Amino acid sequence: MSPQCQRCVKRQIQCSFVEDGPERLSSPSGNIMVFDRWTTKSLDNPPPPSSDPDQPRQGSTPSASPQSGVVTGGDALQRGGKRFDILDLELIQHYSTRTYMTMSSRLSSHAVWRDTVFAEALCHDFLLHGVLATSALHKATMQPKTSDVYAEYSKVALAHQNAALAGYIPAVSKPSQENGIALFCVSLLLAIWAFASKRLPEGLNSVKLEFGQGEVSPGVTLPLHSPTADFIEIIMILRGIYAVFRETDSWLQGDIEELLRYPRDADLPPHSADVVEAFEVLAKALEDPELVPLLDYEGSKTTKGLLLEQLGRLHSISRCRSVVEWDGHIFTWFTMAPLPFINCLKQGNPVALALFAHWAAMFQCMDHHWWATGWAYSLVADVSSLLEPVWARYLDWPRRQVGLVFQETGCFEGRR
Incomplete structure (x- = not known):
């Protein structure tokens, strides 16, 4: 026996x-x-646990297959004839446990990003590639920028971005009830990629005109590749999100509606005294004879009214910076902005730039998001270098907010 x-x-x-x-x-x-x-x-005899879930496993360094364009890892799991890419599974796990919580500060939206968006991604390949691209980009930012791991995850993110855009670009011109939610979700991811990478994703140029149908825009006269010029390009992505929203609004029903919620007036506290004073000082710039010539040319009164209107909108919307749950609401100042104001920024209108610097300083409330870190400082510093020293008193508040110091040489120099 x-x-x-x-x-x-x-x-x-x-x-x-x-x-x-x-x-x-x-x-x-x-x-x-x-x-x-x-x-x-x-x-x-179980295998030893990984010391850090954010580090790639030994033998599975991420890479992108140049022949097929499909992202592959060094390992694969095979069961019943199916082959599962280990790196893709790693990115899905990272998104489902880490990344989804970083998409928004509002707790009630976390489950939407984790469950609703991912369930939709299982029905639309371009959204699934978008989710994986975002997860890979998130993992890349958690590594030292000089490391090989950062470079590899960045390559993986780019491969998935390209795959996502290959499906998104033709679909965005034909929105329907079937793909409306997926298009809306990818549009949000596009903005995150642009903010995180400080540039637009490759291949998106062909779709930008679709976002701005019927809009005539002058060229950008700001210094090429300056932070402000690059940011204006991202603004157009945000405006594109609004355009997609208009096209798919009737189909954005159910749990996804949580991503469309706006705060009630009662949800936002009033501004502190220093912010109120900053707005009052900025409003005086429109009347300062040293800064603004006499408004005796055609269209000037319209421009002045436009700038005052946007000043009032910023005064109202920026109250969200005091409430972490609603910090993302700060973007609506751009997504809802009229095109003539965007054009004023592109043309380097000094009042518009000073107003933009105030928004940028308030955008610092988003610095705790990995994809938005550092933008506030860069933008305020850039606008400070673009405007003449005579504008110093009108840029005092945003400079103090981000830690800039005015130098005696007449230039603004950043100090952390």
Whole structure:
């Protein structure tokens, strides 16, 4: 008789395990369950746990396959003829446990990003690639920028971005009830990629005109590739989100509506005294004869009214910076802004730039998001360098907010 296990000895029954071959155990229904010996052995000697879930596993350095364009890892799990890419599974796990919580500060939206968006991604490949791209980009930012791991995850993110755009660009021109939610979600992800990378994703130029149908815009006269010029390009992505929202509004029903919520007036506290004073000082710039010539040319009164209107909108919307749950509401100042104001920024209108600097300083409330970190400082510093020293008193508040110091040389120099 073969040796019996302690459980069988205790119950005084014949042991169903045999010494050789596959181990068999009778189930309560009388069926025979077969276990390979590696199963028992692996349970007795489990592999050591990873010391850091955010670090790539040994032997599975992320890479992108140049032949197929499909992101692959060094390892793959194969069961029943199916092949699962280990890196993609890693990115899904990271998104489902970490990244989804970083998309918004509002707790009630976290489940939407984790469950609703991902469920929609399983029905639309371009959104699934967008989710994986965001997860890879998030993992990249958690590594030192000089490291090989950062470079590899960035390559993976780019590969998934390209795959997402390949499906998104043709679909965005034909929105429908079937793809409306997926298009809306990818539009939000596009903005996050642009903010995190400080530039627009490659391949998006062909779709920008679709976002701005019927809009005539002058060229950007700001310094090429300056933070402000780059940011204006991202503004157009945000405006594109609004355009997609208009096209898909009637189909954004159910749980996804949580991403469309706006704060009530009662949800936002009044501004502190220093912010109120900053707005009052900025409003005086429109009347300062040293800064603004006499408004005696055609269209000037319209421009002045436009700038005052946007000043009032910023005064109202920026109250959200005091409430973490609603910090993302700060973007609506741009998504809802009229195109003539965006054009004023593109043309370097000094009042518009000073107003933009105030918004940028308030945008610092988003610095705790990995994809928005550093923008506030860069933008205020850039606007400070674009405007003449005579504008110093009108930029005092935003400079103090981000830690800039005015130098005696007449230039603004950043100090952390």
